[in-house]
Amino acid sequence: MKIDLNKFFKKSETISFSKEKKEGIRLKLETFIKETPVIVQEVASARNEFRWFVYLSRHTAMVSVLFVVFVVGSTGLLAEGTLPGDFLYGVKTNINEQVRGLFVGGSQDRAEWNLELAERRLVEIGKLSAEDRLSEEQREELKRKIINHTDKAIEAVSLKEELSGNEKSLESRVELLQTKKRETTPFVEIESEASKENLEQVGVQNNEEIRVRIEKSEEKINSITAILNNIKNIETARVIHIKALIIKARESLYEARSDLRGGDEVSSNLENADRLIRSAEEIINNIPENTNDFEIDRAQESAVNKSTEILKEGNLRKRVLEDQER
Amino acid sequence: MKRVSAKIENNFLNAYDLYSDQIYRHCFFRVSDEERATDLVADTFTKVWQYLAQGGEIKNIRAFLYKVANNLIIDHYRKKKTTSLDQLAEDHNFDPPENTHEKIEQESEIHLLTKTLDKLEDEYKEVMVMRYIDGLSIKEISEIKEESQNAVSVRLHRATNKMKEILKI
Numbered sequence: 103m104k105i106d107l108n109k110f111f112k113k114s115e116t117i118s119f120s121k122e123k124k125e126g127i128r129l130k131l132e133t134f135i136k137e138t139p140v141i142v143q144e145v146a147s148a149r150n151e152f153r154w155f156v157y158l159s160r161h162t163a164m165v166s167v168l169f170v171v172f173v174v175g176s177t178g179l180l181a182e183g184t185l186p187g188d189f190l191y192g193v194k195t196n197i198n199e200q201v202r203g204l205f206v207g208g209s210q211d212r213a214e215w216n217l218e219l220a221e222r223r224l225v226e227i228g229k230l231s232a233e234d235r236l237s238e239e240q241r242e243e244l245k246r247k248i249i250n251h252t253d254k255a256i257e258a259v260s261l262k263e264e265l266s267g268n269e270k271s272l273e274s275r276v277e278l279l280q281t282k283k284r285e286t287t288p289f290v291e292i293e294s295e296a297s298k299e300n301l302e303q304v305g306v307q308n309n310e311e312i313r314v315r316i317e318k319s320e321e322k323i324n325s326i327t328a329i330l331n332n333i334k335n336i337e338t339a340r341v342i343h344i345k346a347l348i349i350k351a352r353e354s355l356y357e358a359r360s361d362l363r364g365g366d367e368v369s370s371n372l373e374n375a376d377r378l379i380r381s382a383e384e385i386i387n388n389i390p391e392n393t394n395d396f397e398i399d400r401a402q403e404s405a406v407n408k409s410t411e412i413l414k415e416g417n418l419r420k421r422v423l424e425d426q427e428r
Numbered sequence: 429m430k431r432v433s434a435k436i437e438n439n440f441l442n443a444y445d446l447y448s449d450q451i452y453r454h455c456f457f458r459v460s461d462e463e464r465a466t467d468l469v470a471d472t473f474t475k476v477w478q479y480l481a482q483g484g485e486i487k488n489i490r491a492f493l494y495k496v497a498n499n500l501i502i503d504h505y506r507k508k509k510t511t512s513l514d515q516l517a518e519d520h521n522f523d524p525p526e527n528t529h530e531k532i533e534q535e536s537e538i539h540l541l542t543k544t545l546d547k548l549e550d551e552y553k554e555v556m557v558m559r560y561i562d563g564l565s566i567k568e569i570s571e572i573k574e575e576s577q578n579a580v581s582v583r584l585h586r587a588t589n590k591m592k593e594i595l596k597i
Contacts, residue, residue: 110595111560113537119452119469127470128444134474135440138481140433 185226185233186240213258213342220251220349227356236360248353252346341398344389348401351382355408358382362416375416382409436480443489444473450490450562451497457557458501460542468504472497494564494572498554505550547594552587559584 181193199219206215223244230236358378386405389398448469455465455472475496479486486492545553558564558572566584570577 108560110537110541113541114453114457114561117453117456117538118449119466123466124448127448127466127473128441130470131444131473131477132441135437135477138478140436140481140483 185229186244187230187235209258210338210342213255213339216251216255216258217342217345217349220248220255220346223247223251224349224353224356227353227360231356231360241357241360245353245357248349252349255342255346344398345401347385347389348398348405351385351405352408354378354382354385355405355412359412359415362412362419372416372419375412379409379413379416439489440473440477440480443493447490447493448473451493454494454557454562455497455501457542457545457561458554459504460546464504468497468500471500475500488571491568491571494558494562494568498572544591544594548587548590551583552590555580555584556587556591 177190177193178198181190181198184191184194199222203215206212227236227241227244230240355378358375361375361378362372382405386402386409389402451472452465452469455468456462459465459468472493476486476489476493545556548556555569558569559566564572566577566580569584570580573580
């Protein structure tokens with residue numbers, strides 16, 4: 103039987119809706135349209151006349167939240183520059199810093215955050231001391247906080263274990279890394295031009311051989327990445343540790359200056375200041391050289407300068423005392 | 429605003445007058461069931477109105493109607509299998525039966541057409557109905573199906589071959 107496909111389909115045109123059914127559905131649709139009118143535009147026109155009123159009434163919650171955020175944000179910002187004893191100092195330490203601390207995750211970040219807190223307390227000691235309103239209680243409290251934060255920073259990076267376990271092998275790890283890089287380079291090049299023609303051009307014919315070689319190169323690349331990450335972590339931990347030591351040294355120096363400026367028990371204060379300066383110097387001298395960290399080198403230099411400056415101040419004060427005794 | 433609303437209503441009812449037959453034919457050849465096809469037409473236009481009433485915008489009403497009908501047909505297939513087309517010759521509701529020789533011949537040809545289409549896989553049946561019964565262009569089918577024109581052309585080519593094979597042309 104021969105059938106023309108176009109003619110064959112042409113017969114479908116004889117199929118149509120019966121007039122009764124078509125009219126029936128139309129009537130139902132007309133009723134449905136009346137029951138479900140287009141309302142979107144009408145709502146929009148009503149909104150035009152009382153736009154602000156409607157907006158505010160519908161967004162009361164949002165406006166309230168924005169207001170609270172504005173007030174809290176402004177207070178928080180004002181509190182940032184306060185010192186112990188100021189009205190908003192509690193907002194700075196109990197709200198601003200606590201809230202920021204909630205968003206700190208990971209041991210490295212936690213260590214950095216604790217160092218920043220220690221630095222903040224240190225700056226506060228400096229400012230109070232400069233304004234000559236650093237009380238004994240405040241000094242002890244801030245000192246306790248600094249020790250606490252620096253200890254937390256060191257604890258967060260588990261520095262002792264990492265350094266003792268890996269420091270010796272650091273050089274050998276770098277050497278291993280360089281060897282692996284040399285071994286892997288030709289495979290990486292092959293992988294990057296992985297079309298069959300290119301592989302044939304470099305003399306690799308067998309598909310299985312190519313697969314094995316690429317797999318091996320992938321393994322090597324993964325191990326290199328792992329080693330690099332490990333080295334990076336160790337380096338970061340080391341930097342954090344040094345930063346913590348410098349902060350402790352600076353704290354000793356501030357304390358020494360405070361002792362030097364104390365008026366009543368002059369000789370005992372001098373002795374105390376002398377001891378604190380030696381302690382700071384010892385810490386600074388024990389910091390390893392060539393850290394390759396500009397920030398640390400600068401902090402170390404600043405601590406040494408501060409130490410010299412305070413020593414000079416101490417010696418001058420000693421001479422004044424000796425003259426007075428004579 | 430009332431004027432805009434009335435205009436939308438008017439356009440929608442005009443679209444019904446113009447395209448309801450085509451949508452019915454499409455549904456009929458897809459589901460091979462006259463009653464179900466009628467319900468699908470009603471459902472299609474109801475859904476399109478709901479979309480318009482909620483502020484939806486339609487650029488090409490014909491393509492949109494096919495898209496909605498197509499989705500409803502897919503739902504229909506999900507719910508239950510189609511009834512056998514062997515009973516189709518016995519159903520004459522779509523056209524009042526007349527005992528003329530010409531009419532009997534016409535009905536038997538439609539029976540053959542639906543029976544042949546029913547032997548095709550649904551993805552082939554769908555494009556054949558859209559292309560040859562609904563008279564939609566490849567571009568329109570690709571828009572309705574949200575597929576590339578190339579994909580539609582390939583499927584249509586395969587469906588035509590399959591149909592020829594069934595009809596032994």
